[in-house]
Amino acid sequence: MAAPKLLITGASGFLGGALYAQAQEDWRVTALCNTTCFPGMVALDLSQHDAVHAFVRRLRPRVILHVAAHANLDACEKNPQQAEQINLTATATLLEAADAVQARLVFVSSDMVFDGRRGMYRVSDAVSPLSVYGRTKAAAEALIQASPGAHVIARAALIYGRPRLGGGSFSGWLESRLRERQAATLYTDQFRTPVWVENLAGQLLELAHNDFSGIIHCAGAERADRFRFGQILCRLAGYSEQLLVPVSMHDHETAAPRPADVSLDTVHTRQSLKTPLLDIEEGLTRMVSQDLKVF
Ligand SMILES: NC(=O)c1ccc[n+]([C@@H]2O[C@H](COP(=O)([O-])OP(=O)(O)OC[C@H]3O[C@@H](n4cnc5c(N)ncnc54)[C@H](OP(=O)(O)O)[C@@H]3O)[C@@H](O)[C@H]2O)c1
Structure with a gap:
């Protein structure tokens, strides 16, 4: 029997690259990109409503893993319209397109739907985003929750790892500074449950296969501040811990x-x-x- 069809949006990005590589074994994968395309990928701007519908109707995937987003918080804050166009409107288009061909949608949301006042949020906790990015993700979640289909909202935590293809991460920035023997300032008062990109891809691909529906938290097993993350990285990868500078997030201004x-x-x-x-x-x-090979 032929393997089922999987459509991955945002395959050219950081998480998308890991999914694209891991999905090859069990799925017939169609991988979408937009401006930075790698061999074997199909360029499709998700803001093009009719083109997205036509593409999904032609492909008839069993599952759509919707990873694409404007994921830079400060850029979203400065350009809310663009953030909404991809994070919310394009998600609505994909939801309609998935329902039209009875495909299952696995939507990658974010821990940024919470305000961060308490921590260790459960799936049943109310969302209260602080940023434009968080608000667009929360609004997309609400659309999916209101739809009758058996879809998945996978809230990802802060992702770390080395990119297979495109995209970048917090840990990539940190490693490049440490490699160059440059100091890296890290917050001691910003807590996340960081997830390794390959482990997150494994969780998402299991969700693509199984019959789970609703909200799920896709994270690492441990809560930590960024400075502690840096210390563990230095110990395991052989970087000098002396380069890490502990700071407070309240000492730094950001757009979002x-x-x-x-x-x-x-x-x-x-x-x-x-x-x-x-x-x-x-x-x-x-x-x-x-081993960073894609295939
Ligand atoms: N990174 C994190 O720590 C983190 C944490 C929680 C949740 N998330 C979520 O995880 C997902 C992946 O994040 P990431 O860090 O891998 O992001 P990324 O590296 O910035 O990749 C974003 C992807 O979205 C695509 N895209 C953007 N605009 C598009 C458009 N108009 N049409 C089609 N594709 C478009 C990009 O395509 P091109 O590059 O080809 O233009 C790229 O493939 C996102 O949904 C993000 O919100 C990320």
Whole structure:
């Protein structure tokens, strides 16, 4: 029997590259890009409503893994219209297109839907985003929740890792500074449940296969501040810890407000998925010894 069809949006980005590589084994993958296309990918601007509908109608995928987004918080804050166009309107288009061909939509949302005042958020907690980015993600979640289809809202935590194709990450910025022996300022009062990109891709691909529907938190197994993350990275990858400079997030101004603690509770995830959630030490150990081939 032929493998089922999977459509991945945002395959040219950081998370999309890991999904594209891992999905090849079990799926017939169609990978979408927009401005930065890699071999084998199809360029499709998701803001083009009719073109998206026509494409999905022609392909008839079993699952759409919707990863594409404007994911830069400060850029979204400065250009809310553009953020809304991709993070919300394009998600609405894909939702309609998925329903039209009875495909399952797995939408990648974000921990930024929470305000960060409390931390260890459960899937049942009310959202209260602080930024334009968070608001567009929360609005897209609401649309999907209101739809009758058996879709998935996968809230991803802060993602770290080395890119297979395009895109970048917080840990990529940190590693490039440490490699160049430059100091790196890291917040001691900003808490996340960081997830290794390859582990997150595994969680999302399991969600593409299984019959889960609703909201799920896709995160690492451990809550930590960014400085502690940096310390573990230095120890495991052999960088000098002397280069890490502990600072407070309140000493830095950013265009988009940053929540202090958007760590995610994953009790529900462990009950729903077989993919093990990794703590930072396990994730970074695997990252450091990773073979970065795409296929
Ligand atoms: N990075 C994190 O720490 C983090 C944390 C939580 C949640 N998330 C979510 O995880 C997902 C992936 O994040 P990422 O860091 O991998 O993002 P990324 O590297 O910035 O990739 C974004 C992707 O979206 C595509 N895209 C943007 N505008 C598009 C358009 N108009 N039409 C079609 N495609 C378009 C880009 O295509 P081109 O490059 O080809 O233009 C790229 O493939 C996003 O939904 C993000 O909100 C990320």
